[in-house]
Amino acid sequence: QVQLVESGGGLVQAGGSLRLSCAASGRTFSSYAMGWFRQAPGKEREFVARMSGSGDFTYYRESVKGRFTISRDNAKNTVYLQMNSLKPEDTAVYYCHAEVSGVVYWGQGTQVTVSS
Numbered sequence: 001q002v003q004l005v006e007s008g009g010g011l012v013q014a015g016g017s018l019r020l021s022c023a024a025s026g027r028t029f030s031s032y033a034m035g036w037f038r039q040a041p042g043k044e045r046e047f048v049a050r051m052s053g054s055g056d057f058t059y060y061r062e063s064v065k066g067r068f069t070i071s072r073d074n075a076k077n078t079v080y081l082q083m084n085s086l087k088p089e090d091t092a093v094y095y096c097h098a099e100v101s102g103v104v105y106w107g108q109g110t111q112v113t114v115s116s
Contacts, residue, residue: 008021008110010112013114035048058070
């Protein structure tokens with residue numbers, strides 16, 4: 001069982017920045033593929049970004065490319081999502097996601113609200 005705890009959400013004006021963090025339990029964090037999803041009110045949960053366990057591979061949703069950066073610190077069992085140039089349409093609950101030996105785990109979510 002892997003537990004994920006997100007932090008760093010909040011209210012920010014359009015054009016501003018936030019950094020989300022996700023702390024994971026477990027002793028083999030470097031083997032976890034980690035990612036971020038988001039869900040806006042009335043919409044389906046959607047993929048935002050993903051990083052391989054080694055950090056060698058990253059993938060992004062088209063609409064966040066060039067604005068968001070996923071990174072990880074395997075020594076701290078933590079993955080980050082740096083979000084710059086935020087837009088009102090980025091408003092959502094952001095969820096941390098881990099894939100561990102074929103099993104998917106989710107965090108509880110953290111609210112990000114971008115005001116215009």
